[in-house]
Amino acid sequence: MKKRLELYKRGKLPVHWIFLIGFLAGTILPDLAWKFDWNQKTAASVYLLASFADKTLEKKEYFFQVLRMRGSQFLITAFCGLSVFGVTLSVIETLLMGFQTGLLMTVSILQFGLQGGVIGIGIMFPQYILYFPCYYWLLKLVYGQSMEIWKNHGLFPAEISRYIMGIVLCGLMCIAGMILEIWCNPPVLEVLMKSLKIFGNGG
Numbered sequence: 534m535k536k537r538l539e540l541y542k543r544g545k546l547p548v549h550w551i552f553l554i555g556f557l558a559g560t561i562l563p564d565l566a567w568k569f570d571w572n573q574k575t576a577a578s579v580y581l582l583a584s585f586a587d588k589t590l591e592k593k594e595y596f597f598q599v600l601r602m603r604g605s606q607f608l609i610t611a612f613c614g615l616s617v618f619g620v621t622l623s624v625i626e627t628l629l630m631g632f633q634t635g636l637l638m639t640v641s642i643l644q645f646g647l648q649g650g651v652i653g654i655g656i657m658f659p660q661y662i663l664y665f666p667c668y669y670w671l672l673k674l675v676y677g678q679s680m681e682i683w684k685n686h687g688l689f690p691a692e693i694s695r696y697i698m699g700i701v702l703c704g705l706m707c708i709a710g711m712i713l714e715i716w717c718n719p720p721v722l723e724v725l726m727k728s729l730k731i732f733g734n735g736g
Contacts, residue, residue, distance in 0.1 A: 546676035548627055548669050555631025563639045592715070599715050607707050610675055611700045615693075619679025623672040630668060648729045655725040659717055663710035671703040 610626060613619040634657075641653035678696045 546623055546627070546673045548672060551624060551627040552631035552669075555628040555633075556635040557631075558628075559632040559635025559637075560639045563636060563643060595719070596715050599711055603707060603711050603714070607671070607704065610671060611704075614675035614678040614696060614700070615682070617679055617683045619675040620683060623676040623679070626668070627672055651729065652722075652725055655722050656718075658721055660710045660714035663706050663713065667703050667706040667710060670699070670706075674699045674703065 610619075610622060613622045637656060638650060638653045641649035641656075643649070645652065674696060678692065681692060
């Protein structure tokens with residue numbers, strides 16, 4: 534209890550531990566659900582994720598889909614840091630980030646074995662090299678700023694300036710990640726899908 538109070542006083546978010554809890558949940562739950570004939574749904578979800586990067590998908594459509602999905606998540610999270618809701622949101626988002634990562638890897642491996650694990654990594658590569666540190670930093674900023682508002686019941690110019698500067702830097706990293714996701718991830722997935730021939734359409 535004392536450690537928990539000290540953690541709140543410092544205004545720091547234990548991202549690694551929360552992410553690990555989410556990751557373990559994302560790893561264990563699909564394995565349990567597999568026993569209840571969940572495999573057809575998971576196969577379909579992996580296939581949709583893989584086909585998301587297919588050449589037939591127009592670059593413009595793909596660009597706006599990634600921009601809408603990533604950009605809206607980033608902006609909503611950043612704005613919540615200027616309110617007391619940022620504390621709860623940062624914890625939930627960290628859990629979800631870990632859960633989605635564990636879910637993706639577990640589902641891929643359960644359905645397609647080690648080759649599926651490669652596809653699971655391919656879906657996240659190379660954009661998550663930037664997304665992970667970006668959101669780790671962002672969620673810590675949001676948690677810390679929101680906690681200060683919660684404790685002091687107000688906003689202070691000096692704190693807001695530091696917060697905005699951190700958000701801008703995180704935003705630049707997020708934009709770089711989106712560029713990788715739009716222009717680099719589709720060719721990576723295409724090569725993997727053709728070489729591994731998981732869906733029998735390679736070659």
